[in-house]
Amino acid sequence: MTTPLLSVRDLTVEFAVRGSWQPVVTDVSFDVMPGQVVALVGESGSGKSVSCFALLRLHGDSGRTSRGEVLFDGRDLLSLSEREMADVRGNEISMIFQEPMTSLNPAFTVGSQIAEVVRRHRGASRAEARKRAIEVLDLVGIPRAASRIGDYPHQFSGGMRQRVMIAMALATDPRMLIADEPTTALDVTIQAQILDLVKDLARDFGMGVLLVTHDLGVVADACDEVVVMYAGQVVERAECFDIFARPRHPYTAGLMRSLPRVDGMGEIEIIPGTPPMPDQFPEHCRFAARCPHAVAACEAGPVALEPRVNGGAVRCVRTLELDLRRTPEGSLA
Amino acid sequence: MSGPLLQVRDLHVSHRIGRRSLPAVRGMDLDVAPGEVVALVGESGSGKSSAVRGITQLIRPERGSVLLDGTDLVGLRGKALRRARRDIQMVFQDPYSSLDPSMSVAELIGEPLIVHTAQGRAERRRTAVEMLEMVGLRAEHADRYPHEFSGGQRQRIAIARALVLRPKLVVADEAVSALDVSSQNQVLALLQELIAELGVACLFITHDLAVVRQIADRVAVMYLGTLVEQGPADVLFDAPQHPYTRALLSAAPVADPVVQRSRQRVRLTGELPDPMNPPTGCVFSSRCPDAIARCHEEAPADRRPRPDSSVACHLVEADPALQPSLP
C-alpha cells in the first residue's frame, strides 16, 4: 500500500467556553490515501466539522489544537508558521463547505474569486488566471463558463454555486480536498450530481477526499473508508462495505438502524436521548448512557480505540461479544 | 368513513414580488381522508410550501377551493376563518423561529386555547402540562422559554401546541428536516404515534423521501407548482410512474453501499426552470430524460394507472377503465 496522503494522529481540539478550555474533539486519528474518499460521519455536535477545520487550522481564536499531529505528505501542518500554512491552504489542500449560498463572497464575481486563488498560489498573470478560471468552471460542468465568470454569486443557483466552490478548490490542482457537508443544503437531484462530480475528481486526479457528512446515504454512495464520530471521539473506523455490513460499535449500528430508508428496507429503531455536550463528556464510554447494550464495565473507565476485526478500529469494550448485524428480518440477532 | 376530510380542488397560489405575480402553485387537486397521513413531496421551489399556505389560508389562494369537512376555507374571513382554523393546525419547519421567544412554554401551548376556548388561566395551564407530558416533556418545563430547549424538544412543543385543540388535520411543513438524525427520528415517531392515537389526519410536507416512506399512507409528488404523481406510498415507491418521481427516488441515496452502488440511477440534468416562464407542454419536459416531442407541446392530463393513483405524464399507460370519459 502507498503511504497516506494525510495522516491525523491523536488530534485533540479545545474550545474556550466561559473562560476555560473544553476539549470538543479528543484523540481523533485516521488516514486518507491518494485517490481515496474517506467519510467522517456523525451527528451535529459530534466534532466532525471541528476536526476537519482543525486540519487546516481554520478554527479562529476561540479554538486551539492542544495535542496531536496532522501529517500531510509527512509534514506536520500543526507546526507550520501561519504564512506556511496559508501556502498550503487552497494550494495543496482545498476545502469546500456546506452552504454554497454563503460561502462565496457576494461582492466579487465568481471569476475573480477563482482567479484570485490561482494568482495567489501559482503567481499567474491576470490573463492566465482568468483562463484557468474558465477551464475549471468548464470542468465542473458550468455551461457557458467563459461568459459566466463575470457573474456574481447571486446570479447562480445553489447547485451551481457548489460547483463554483468546487471549481475554486480545484483551480490549483490540490492533492487533497476536504468537503464539509457539501451536499446537505442541496436538493436530492442536485446532491447526486455533486457527489458524482466529487467521486469522479477523486478517481481522475488521484485526489484524496475527506468527506464530512451526517448522511449515511451519501457515505454509502461515495466513500471508501468511514470514520464514525460520536461526542468528540472516533468510535469506529473501517472500510465502507464492511462497516455497513458488520458494524462493530453499537452507535454505528444504532445510527444505521435509526435511518429511514428510501428503499423501505429494515425496521426503524430509535436511539433514545441526546448526545452529551462537551462539558458533560463522561470519563468512561461516552455512548454508554444511550447504549442498549451497556453494562457495568462500560462505565468503568476510559475506553481505548482498539483494532477491529476485519481492519479499522473500534472503541467499545463489548465489541467482540456483540453481533450488531442487521438480520434479514431487520431485528437484532 | 364518508368522503375525504380535506378536499383541495384546482388550487392556484401566487406570490406577489413587487408588481409581478409569481405563480407558485398552478392547479392542484389533493384529498386527505380522516386519519390519513398524506405526504407532499418536492424539491425546493416546487411550490409545496406555498401549497400548504394556500390550504391553511395563510396566503389567500388565487383560485380553487379548499374544503375542510365540507366547508370551503377559501373566501372565509374574520371570525368564520378563525373558527375554521381550530380544526386545521400547523407545525412549522424551523423550531427556532416558530416559537415566540418572549413566551413561556405553557403560554405558547395555551395560546390556541385562549383563542378558541373559554378556559381560564389555571385550566389552560393544566391542559398545557398535560400536552407537555404527552409529547415527552415534563411539567416543570412549562415555565421555561423556548431558547432553553434543543431543536427536537422545541419541535415537541410545537407539536403539543398544534394538537392541544384536538384538530382534525395537522399540517406539518418540513417538521423534522431541521433536526439531527436521532432527534428527527424521535420526533417523527412521536408525531406518528400521536396522530394515530388521536385519530388526526396529517398533511406532511417534506423533501426527504426516506422520511415519507416511513410515515406516509399516501404520497403526492410536486414539481414546479403541479402534482405530477400521487398514490399509495408503497405503490409509488415500488413502482414510480412519472419520470420525475423515478429520478427523485433514484437520486436519494440508500444507506447501504451494496444496494446503493448497484442501483439504477435516473440522472437529471439541469436545474429547476424559472417559475416565471415554465417550459411549454409538460412542466418537466425540460429535464425529462424520456421526453418526446409531444411533451414539449402539450401538458399531460392526469392519468389513472390504478384506482388510487394518478400520474401526469404522456408516457404512462392509463387503465382505460379508470379514465374519465371525455365528452
Place this chain on the structure above:
Amino acid sequence: MSVLPTTRTVVESPRRRFVRRFTGPWANRFALLVLLVWLVAAVAAPWLAPYDPLVQDIDARRLAPLSDGHLLGTDALGRDTLSRLLYGARVAGLAAITSVGVGLLGGLVPALLAGLLRGWWDAVFSRIADALLSFPPLLLALAIVGVMGPNLTNAMLAIGVVFVPRFYRVVRAATLAVREETFIEASRSIGTPTAWILRRHVLPNVLSPLAVQISLAFGFAILAESSLSFLGLGVQPPDPSWGSMLSEGRAAWFYTPWPVIVPTVTVVLTVLACNVVGDGLSDSVGREKGRA
C-alpha cells in the same frame, strides 16, 4: 415515548436573563448609576440644591470648588455651580423626555401601521419620514427654533421632530422583521386575532430595538439641548442649563476653569451614560444567538 433528559440550562425568564446580561459589565452598571444620579437630581433639585440657582453673590464670584460652602464653586456672578448643575439636570431631563416623547408620538404609531399594513400607509409615511430625514438634524432644530422663537420648549419640540423619522424607521424595520418571523405566521395559523398578535407578539419584539434607540436619543437630546443653549437658542438666561453654563463660563475660563470644567464633565458623562446604556441594551435584549 422515552422521557428526555433534563435540559442543561438554568431556568431563567427573558427578563431575568436581560437583567443578568445588562448588569454584567461594570460600564453598564456605572452608566446606570450616573443616569440614576441625574434622575434623582432632576426630580429633587429644589430639595437637594444648597442654594437658589439664580441668586447672585457678586462678592463670592468664581470661587473654586470646596470653598466657602460651595461644593463645586461659583460662577462669574457668584451663583452656586452645584445648584445650577442640579437644576440644569432638570432642564436636560425635561428636554430629553419631551423630545423623545414628541419623537415617539410622531414615529411609533405610523411605523406600526406602516409595518403591518404595508401598501398605501407605508408609502405615504415612509415618504414623509424620508423627507424629514433629509433635513440635517441640528439644522432642522435650528430652523424650528428660529421661526418659533428661541426658548427651551421650542428647542425640545425641534429636537423631537428630529427623532420622529428615526424612531419611525427603527420601529417600521423591526415590525417588518417581526412580521416575517414564523411565530407570527404560526400564531396566525392558530386563528389569533390581529390585535392580539400585535400586542402579544409584535410589540414586545419591537420594543427592544426601540428601547435602544430611545436611550441613544436621550443622549443626542442632551447633546443637542446643550448645543442649542450654548448658541443661546435653548434655555434663556438666567435659567441654568448645562450648555448655557458652559457658554457663560467660557468667557472667563481664563480666570478660572471650574465653571467650564464642571458642566463639560457633566454633559460628557451623561451622554456617555446614555450611549453606554443604549449599547448595553442592544447587547442584552438580542435573542439568544447560539442555538441551544
Place this chain on the structure above:
Amino acid sequence: MKRIPALAALACLALTAACGSSGGSGSGDPDPNAVLRYTTSAGATSFDPHKTVAASDFIVLNLVYDRLVHQDAQGQPVPGLAESWEFSDDFKTLTFHLREGLSFEDGTPFDAEAAKANLDRAREPDSISASLLSAVDSVDVVDPATVKLNLNSPGVHLVLTLSDLAGMMVSPKAFATPDAAKALATDSDGIGRFTLAEADPGSHYVFEAVKDYWDKDALKLGGLEFSVATDPQTNLNAVSSDQADCALVSPAMIAPAEQIPGATTRARTVLTQTVLYFNQTKSEFDDPLVRRAINLAIDRDAILEGAQEGKGEASQGLFPSDYFVSNDPVADLVTYNQDEARDLLKQAGLEKGFSFTAVTLTIPQFVTTAEIIKAQLAEIGIDMEIKALPPADMGVNFLKGTGDAVITAWTGRPDPSMLFSAYFDEAAPQNVSHVEPEGFDEALAAANAIEETAARGDALAAVQKVVLEAGAVVPVTFNQVGTVCNDRVTGYEPTVVGISEFRGVGMTD
C-alpha cells in the same frame, strides 16, 4: 466769527493714562501695502449712513465715508472734508469751506452741491440723523467750495454732530436712483480712506485703501479686513493665533487680552455706556415713577464687577464722572436705593410688581448684565424676562417693537447733545416711544447756544436732569473699550468716543 473750541481738553480729562501712552509699539516704518486684519463682534447693518437704523454702523462706515468734520483721538473736531468752518456771532449760521479737488468713488466731483445734497438727505424724516440736525433750516451753496447752514436756533453742537453719520458724504449719483436705499444698504459709494471691495454682510468685509488719499497721515495701510465673530473669546483667539492683527476688546476681555504674548492691549474708559432704555409705550413704562424706580433698583457696582470685571465705571449719570458735563444734579436719581424704589412702585400702584421683557445682545457681557439686572429687579418684585438677539438686528427688532425695554450699549457720541437728540427728541428714530421729556427742547437749545465749555457743561447737566427726572433711561455702566493688536501694528490709539477709526494706524513687516 470764531472757531468753536472743540472738546479737546475735556475729552483728555477722561483719558488719564491713555492720553499719555505712545501710539504703537511697533518698530520701523509702516508698510504702505500692509493689510490689517481686524476682528470685532458686529458688522454694519447697512452702508447707507443716512438711512441706517444702527448708530453703531459708524464703526464700519467711517472707513468708506469721510465726514465734513473729523475727530481726533481726544474727540476734538479736526478738518475733514471741510478744511475749516465758522459760526456767525449768533451761532445761527455755520459755514464750511470745503477741500477742493476731491471726488467720490464713482468719479463724481465733491463740491458744495454734493455736500448740500447729502446734508439735505440727512435731514429727511426717515434719516437717523434728522433729529440731530433739526436745528438746520436750510443749506445754501455759496460757491463750489462753500456751503452755508442756516439754523433756526444756536447750533454749537453741529460741528461734532457732522463728524458722525450725519456728516458722511455719499455720492449724490448713488442716491439719485429710485432704489438707492437698497443699493446703498450693501455697497458703499462714498469718499474716504477706503473703498469696500468685498462684503459678506454681517460677517466679512474687505476694504482697499484709496490711492492718493488727501490725508497721508491718516492712511498708512494698504487695506483692512473686517471679520465679525459674535463671540468675544473667538476674537481674542484670532489675535492669539495670529489670524487677526487687532481685535476689539470689551471689558471682560481686557484681562485675557493682556495675557496674549506679542500683543498690546490699549483700552480706556470711553463714552460708550451700557443702558437700560424703555419703550414707554409698553408694559408699565408709561409711568415715570416706574422708570425712576428702576433707576434706583439697580446696583451698578455689582454690574461693573460682575459683567465687566471692574473695567470701566459705574454710571452716576449719562456721562463719565470726570467728563465736562457734571452728574451732580442727578446724583439722587441715579443711585442704588431699593427702599425708595419700592416706595416709588407703591406710589405707582405696583407694590405687587409686574413683568416685562428686555431684549439684549447675544454678547456675553450684555447677557450677564441683563442677568444681574434681572436678579436685582426681582428684589423689588419686578420680573424681567431676557431675550437675547444678535447684534446685527437687535436694534432693528427693538425699534420694531420687540421687547419692552432694551439693555444695550450706546456708542459714544462726539457731542453730548447728540446723545440727547438721538434718544430723547420726540422725532428721533432711535426714540422708540417717541415721547419727549417735558422741557427737553428748551434745555437743549439753551445748551447749544453756549460756547464756553464749563458753562455749556452746566447747561448740558440741566438737560441731563430733565431726562433723568423723567426716568427716560437707566444709565448702567461705562465701558472700557479698546483694541488688542499684535506688535506689528503701529499708531493705534483708543479714542474717547470709543470707536476705532484706525486713523493713522499702520503695520510694520
Place this chain on the structure above:
Amino acid sequence: MSAGVVGRRTLSMLGRRLVALVPLLGIVTLATFSLIFLIPGDPAHRIAGEGATAEQVAAVRSDLGLDQPLHQQFLTFLGNLLQGDLGTSYTFRTPVWDMISARMPITISLTVVAMVFALLIGIPAGVLAARRAGKWQDRVVTVGSTLGLATPNFVLGLLLTLVIGIKFQWLPATGYVEMAEGFWPWLSHLLLPGFALGVIAAAEIARQLRASLADVLRQDYVRTAVAKGMLPGTVVWKHGLKNALMPVITVVGIQTGYLLGGTAVVETIFGIQGLGDFAVRAVLAGDLPAIQGMVVFAVIITVTASLVVDLTYGYLNPRGESQ
C-alpha cells in the same frame, strides 16, 4: 461583461432614485414653505414688528404675498425657488442665495475636511477593533469611540483652540482662508475645526465598521478566503472590507447631515463665517427667508450625499440597490 452590467444597473438605479426624489423634494419644499406658519401669531405682524401700525402690517402682508390664497403663496414660493430665488434676508437686506453661495465653499470645505478626518480615523480604528475583537485594541477603540460620541463638538472645539491654537500655536485657532491663497493655508485653517467636527462621525464610523466587519469576518465566505490560502491582509481589506462598508456608507450618509448641523456650533467657535454661522445668525434674528434658504440648501446637500451613498451601494453590493 460585468462593468457594463454594473454601469447600466447603476444608471437605471440613479434614474429611479432621481424620480423618487421628486415627491421627496416636494414634501421638503412644502415643509420649508410651511415654516412660516410656525411663527406664533400673525407672520406679517411678527415680520413687521410688534409695534407696527396696521398699515405697516398690511404692507408687509401684501409685500410677502401673505394675503394671497395658500396654494398661490406656495406656487410663488416654489416658482422663486426653482429660479434660485430664496428671497431677501430681513436682516442683511441681501438676496439669501448670494449669501449662501458666498459661504458655501467655506462650509463645504469644512465638512469635507471633517469627513476625511472621520474616515481616516474611523476606518483604521474600526478595522483594528474588528480584527482584534475582544482584545485590548478593541477595548481602546470602543472606549475611544464611546467617548468621542459623547463629547459635544463645542467642548472639543474649545479645547483645541485653547491648546493647539493658542498655547502651542501649531495651527490657526480661528478663521478661514480660501484655497486660492494656497492649499496649506486653506487646510491649516480647517484642521482644528474639521477635527472638532469630525470626531463624532469618526467614532460612529469606527463603531459601525467594527460591528459590521466583525460580523463579516465571521461569514462563511471569509472562511472560504482563508481556506483558499489568502493572506490575512487580503482577507480583511479585500474580502472583509468591501462587504463591511455597506453599513458604514450609510453612516457616512447620515453623518453628512449631522456634520452640516454641527458646523453651526463649530463655525461659531472658530470664527468661520460659513453657513453654520449664517444659520445661527439667521435663527437668532428670526430671519425667515434666510432660515428657509438655509434649510433648502441643507436638504440639497444631504440629498446629494444620499445619492452618492446609493451609487456607492451599487458598487459595493452587486446584488441590488439599497440596503
